[in-house]
Amino acid sequence: MVKGKKLVAIKNFDEELYRLVKAYASLEGRTVASIFEEAIRQWLMTRSNYGELQAWITLEKYFSMGYEKALSIVGKNPEKFSKGYMLICDGEVLGVYSSYVEAARVSREKCMEHGLILKLPLRRGERAELELGLPW
């Protein structure tokens, strides 16, 4: 399997449509996957929040990457990481700073897509809850 590609099986796909796609793929000397990718990209462009969704996915990717790395580093040596603010930049742990503002300054300079500033100590599974009010 090529890196960044995945095997996807689709149930109940229209047989006739699939035959047409295969025929066009053969005529144009392309793979079936490349035709599906093109069609899906075009469909995505028609969605009103496409840009927002893309930005969200990028943030999610860096967040989960960085958060897991932070937990693993802190887990190995909890005493060392008992206070301060840990900065995770684009999914990589950058260091520990004495204040949020100091970490924020470094984040502005070094981070491209995402900066996560976690207050230490860090505990796995700990997540605050919040009242949102009405679903707007």
Place this chain on the structure above:
Amino acid sequence: MKTFFVNEKLNYEPVVEVLIENPLGDHASTERLVVDTGFQGGVLLTLKTYLKLNLNLFEEGKVLAKTATGAPVELRISRVKLKINQAEILCHAYTTLNVRKQLLGREVLRKLKLTYDPPETLEIKPKN
């Protein structure tokens, strides 16, 4: 700060116009926020505003929010500075996908001392 009520059909939605800055003060934007006493946090922003203020570089993690109907929603958090008249308020900014209305919640109202503050003892005297 501009405060006003809009739209008679919506029973006059309470709106506040606030200058929002990121924690370092290098990106700012004036936004209209709907005052929502059901929202516990500081401000709820659209992802577009959140990114415009570069808040993606100063995130503090995530929280699990529950709507009044109990539906869970994951929110990203950052810090912001709100400038309201002469006052500068530090509070938390939240965002998620598909935010349609930007809200100003109880964290800000409390700092502005605008939350309901009942007397310690409530006495109801019967009419003679």
